[in-house]
Each structure stands twice: as C-alpha cells, then as structure tokens.
Amino acid sequence: MKFTICQKQFQELSGNNCHYGCITGVQEKDEKEKRRFSWVYDCGHKDFNRQIPDNGKVDLIVLSHFDADHVGGAYDLIQRNKGAMCIAPYLDEDMRILILSENSESYIQSDIDIQFIERLFRQGADDNFIFIRDEEHDLKKIKDRVTTKLQSDFWTFYPLQYQDPSLKQYQYVCNGIKNKFGSLTNILKGLSNNRTAFSKQLYNEYKKLILQAFPKKKQISVTANSISVCLYSGPTNSFNYQPVGWLHTGDTNLKNKSWFNTFKSRLLNIKTISELFLYRIMAQKVVIIPLCFKNGRSLFMC
Secondary structure (H helix, E strand, O other): OEEEEEEEEEOOOOOOOEEEEEEEEEEOOEEEEEEEEEEEEEEOOHHHHHOOOHHHOOOEEEOOOOOHHHHOOHHHHHHHOOOOEEEEEOOOHHHHHHHHHHHHHHHHHOOOOHHHHHHHHHOOOOOOEEEEOOHHHHHHHHHHHHHHHHOOOOEEEEEEEEEOHHHHHHHHHHHHHHHHHOOHHHHHHHHHHOHHHHHHHHHHHHHHHHHHHOOOOOOOOOOOOOEEEEEEEEEOOOOOOOOEEEEEOOOOOOOOHHHHHHHHHHHHOOOOOOEEEEEEEEOOEEEEEEEEEEOOEEEEOO
16 A cells, blocks of 8 residues: 655735645555545634535544634535544643633634534544543544544544643632632523623623733733644554654643643653644744654654
8 A cells, every 4th residue: 555645834824724635555466445534623714615526525624723723624624525534632621711701702702603613612522533631542432433434544643632730820710700600501501592792791890800810911822722633644554655744833832841842752652753844823924844753762853
C-alpha cells in the first residue's frame, strides 16, 4: 500500500482558522483500490466547508477550544459528516459556565446553532464525540477508527489537552454567575428561550465579576483558550516512512514553562517523531516552526 499525505491551511477569512489533512492509500497492484482518511483541526467559519476537497467529506473533526473563530463553522461541517468522529476538550461544569458567559454573544454573531452549543457544553454520552478525558481509552477509539478506514495502522493521532494552571483564580467569577443564573442547565435553557437578551445579560454579569475580581486586568476575554486540545499527527514506526509529523496547538500558550515542559516530555514519548512541524497562528498568519527530536533529546528551533 502506497500512502500520500496532503496538508492544507485555510485562512482566507481574517481571524478564522481551519487546517485540513488527508491520507490516501493506493494498492500498488491495483491503483483503483483507494482508501482515504481526512481530518479538520478547527473550523472557524462556514465558508471553509466549501473549500474542503471531496465535497467537504471528513472522517475526523478536532476542535482545539471553544472560541467562535475556531468552532464557527463546525456545526455545518458535522451536519454534513454525520458519521465523523469529533474531538473536543473536556471541561468541568464551572469551566463550561465561564466559557459560555464569555462567548455566548460571539456565538450569536458567528451564527452558531444553539443545538450545537448545547451538544458541546452538555458533554454527555455521544458515540461520535470524544471529550478528551480518559486518555488511554480515547486514544484507542481514535486509533480503531483510523485503522478501520485505512485498513492499516500507518497513521497516528495523539491529542494532548492543555490546561492553564491559573484557572483556579476564576472561581469567584463562576460562583457569582451561578448565584445569579443558576446551574449550567438553567443557563442553556435561558439561551434556548431568549438567546439574544439572555446572552447580553450573561456577558454583562461576567464582565462585571471579572472587573471586581481583577480590577487591574486589561483584557476581559481570558478563559476560552485556557483549556485546549493540541494534536500531533504522523506516521507510525510500523512503516518505512520518514517520521515527520504535524503538531497543531490552537491558541495554546506555550510560553508557560510548567506546561511546556510537560508538553515536551509527552511528545518525546511518541517514539515515531524525528522531525515535527508546529503550526501556530500569529497575528493572523500561519507560522511553521520546525521542532526537531534526535536521540530522545529535543532541539527546539524557533
């Protein structure tokens, strides 16, 4: 089996993100026998769906975090790919309340369907959704899906969930929102019943509590990318391919030394990596940084 890998970044719409990847396997004896597995990492706008090859068909959709410019086109993409596996960050209930409070108005502006918001934020049992929590179990489900589609274990996906250690500081804000609006269930119900007015009330209360808790803070938007799924993808060592992979980090803050050291050590455990390309969105431009791993040690060239 001969495999071809295609990677493409779409960012024609300012400030919105979508990365598309596709593996095509062709049986060398019979070129008509093709196997295909494609994926999207973040989908910030509905218009990206029309640019994705093969009529927008994908097998795996990964949402790094719940900012509107990363999930704005995801609902339409999922509707067109009913059987696709979706990966998103796991959030506890307090974190879901904070992110909804901060982002509900931007979801309206991006015309994100309320049913999709409920599906993302209820985070209940869903056969096609994986909210990264039990890493060993989650990795097996992803591996089984890829192997079944390609009929080969040629390619691997390795999601790593980032969490900003400073999140504990926002408990006061979350408690204040719950005191006024109630539980997550009540908040979702309020958004369903009167979305525009309720979103405005929710955000105004969030903003007021943030300013009370952090009077010197210049930036109100703080929580949406504090928990984010990064994704490594690359060939396994079962095949004689140059082990080059791709690492997508969304808006993860890799400047945090504690997190970065954990991140680095986990990547070094992926024995197939010898060279890696890091995709970062900086000032609305895609920056590709080579991260090289040799003999179990890492040489970071930025």
